[in-house]
Amino acid sequence: MPALPTLPRPPSLAELLPGSLRRRIGERLQNLRIPDFTVPGPVARLVAHLPQQPPTQALTLALNLALDRVLPRDTLSPLTGRHLQMRVLDAGLRLDxxxxxxxFRRVAPAAGTKPDLVVSATARDYLALALREEDPDTLFFSRRLRMEGDTDLGLLVKNTLDAIDWDALKARLGGQRQG
Structure with a gap:
């Protein structure tokens, strides 16, 4: 069977744009900020009645991908067996x-029991934290990020996130894509 011809690689966006335009677009993208938004109330009420398992599975998958690569398991060992809950206030989500x-794995909340630690914020604020646009301390002291329950666990989570060298991680991921 004859080999299929290989198609030429399409040019990248960087190759198509002139230098000055490419530089201006790059600068704008670096200074891009998440707009202020709130999940609409009717959407939040609907989401609150939907099963919480799918978004919780997505969260635990993301955490497990980061575990041992970005999140040091030994540092997080005090979380072992503890019931954690992440609330996305404006979206009606409670992720246990x-x-x-x-x-990390999903926990089915038992009736009458409280989580050991509840971390609450809006979808926009969680996104800003993930993209390092906002600092956890700033959100905490402006009462946009709340912790209830075992505050030692909350400080452990916050300090672990603060200790991650995000620039080194971005460089490492960028190198993997190119390699």
């Missing part, structure tokens, strides 16, 4: 999870 021996 724990750290187990094999990683």
């Amino acid at each position: 999870f724990t750290l187990a021996g094999r990683g």
Whole structure:
């Protein structure tokens, strides 16, 4: 069977744009900020009645991908077996999870029990934290990020996130894509 001809690689966006335009677009993208937004109330009321398992599974998958690569398991060991809850206030989400021996997993909340730690914020503020646009301390002291329950666990989570060298991680991920 004859080999299929290989198609030429399409030019990248950087190759198509002139230098000055490419530079201006790059500068704008670097200074891009997340707009202020709130999930509309009717959407939040609907989401609050939907099963919370799919978004919790997505969260635990993301945490497990970061575990041992970005999030040091030994530092997080005090979270083992503890019931953690992440509330996305404007989206009606309550994501219940724990750290187990094999990683993060979803927890079905038991009636009448409270999570050991509840971290609450809006979708916009969680996104800003993830993109390092906002600092956890700034959100905490402006009462946009709240912690209830075992505050030692909350400080552990906050300090672990603060200790991550995001620039080194971005460089490492960028190098993997190119390599």
